[in-house]
Amino acid sequence: MKITIIFPGRSIETARPTISVMPLAPTLLAALTPDEYEVSLVDMFFGDQVYYESDVDVVAITVRTPLAVIAYEIADHFLKRGKKVILGGPHIFAFPEEAKQHATAVAIGEGEELWPIILKDAEQNKLQDFYVCGPYGVNRLQGAVYHRKERPTLKNLPMMRRDLLPRERYFMDSIFTTRGCPNHCRFCPVTDIFGPKIRHRPIDEVLAEVATLGKRYFNVDDSVFGHPQIVDRPQESQYYLDLYHELARLRPKRLWTGAGGLSAVNYKDGRKILELAAESGLCSIAAGLESISAKGQKQSGAWRKLHYGSPDTFDIQKMKTNIQTIQSLGIEVMGFFIIGWDEDTLETYRRTLDFCDECNIIPFIFTLTPMPGSQIYREYLQQGRIFTDRPWDHYGGGYIVYRHPTMSDEEMFDLNAEVMTEGYSMTRILKRTVQAVRCRFSLDVATSSFFTQLGLRKAYRQLYEQTPRPFRH
Secondary structure (H helix, E strand, C coil), rough: CCEEEECCCCCCCCCCCCCCCCCCCCCCCCHHCCCCCEEEEEEHHHHHCCCCCCCCCCEEEEEEEHHHHHHHHHHHHHHHHCEEEEEEHHHHHCCCCHHHHHCCCEEEEHHHHHHHHHHHHHCCCCCCEEECCCCCCCCCCCCCCCEEEECCCCCCCCCHHHHCCHHCCCCCECCCCCCCCCCCCCCCCCCHHHHCEEEECHHHHHHHCCCCCEEEEECCCCCCCCCCEEEEEEEHHHHHHHHHHHHCCCCCCCCEEEECCHHHHHHHHHCCCCCHHHCCEEEEEEEEECCCCHHHHHHHCCCCCCCCCCCCCHHHHHHHHHHHHHHHCEEEEEEEEEECCCCHHHHHHHHHHHHHHHHHCCCEEEECCCCCHHHHHHHHHHHHEECCCHHHHHHCCCCCCCCCEEEEEEEHHHHHHHHHHHHCCCHHHHHHHHHHHHCCCCCHHHHHHHHHHHHHHHHHHHHHHHCCCCCCC
């Protein structure tokens, strides 16, 4: 039986002109495919084409919300040709019945336990309508359901099938070491999808995989520093202390990046984890700072992951100090901010860029997109604030998909475009690159920082030039 796994892409992708990362989902799914099946990968994100006339038997497609439209179109083409189509991914979690209209079967949850069962059922022509892994309610699903209630343990996983993609076109490989998130941010569905409990891959398995990677890799974990909110699990910190101690001993040493919270600076063992992570090769983090105001922290729910006792105790000076501490260890900070909470004004865009300039961090300033599956999407939908006539491919890039109480669609779009264009002026890029080199004197770090920012400069200019403006006001 022949299987093709497709990672959809589209014409407007902010990551395409930047540092390319090998996708994890399709390479992991391929690794989970039993040896008796023939498997191939299509990464449309970086230019692969879909061949509808191929003699493939099963087509699996990862569906993310901004790519749902193109994913469904691909699925429908293969269904018309009599192929078995399996849809999975984060968008499916929120809209399984919608996805079933475009698929032979739909997979909800993580694939480690489901994928081999799906393939066996496909081979025997007895596919169920839905395959579910995790403690989710299934009563709403109309059709035959296979349900495994326990989440995967993440032990004894096979190596990702990176050999199925041309590795030379990717600047970085990708790995993961944990799943789960206790943060419950209102704008993010990750906690609901992967659960609040953190599951760890065995350290020896992570080490063995990293040893096969190239010079650079990206860790896709929710937080590479752990989660200080888990006060009743002291082994959480120990996992990272042990992992980075061992990674620091690997030769040759690799540079890597990942998502990490500033709160690591403030909790027990946090500083040691940061130091060991830097020693192991961590050179930059994507930090979800979300808002520079206490009201924004409260509305987003992000105050939990920043380790504040409540949103009322938010202290912007503490945030600045934590950024400086992380930078002093040679770790560049990419600050991610969401603007568009009810208390935000047009001035918030400018003040957020000023904050990034003051702290010398790479700015990622976005207007709020209430993602399906998140708490904020459900609330805004109930309040009639979601523009329900917008297609799924508007849930990404520069589009506005909800109604703000004081700012218009056009105002938010224009100001977001303005601050992101200014944020990647050549003067700012050079200043941040110099900052990165001062903290960690390395030609590799300097090159990575400069060309990543140069790519982002190009990407955001393309994004705001190419995004149509279907404003209502």
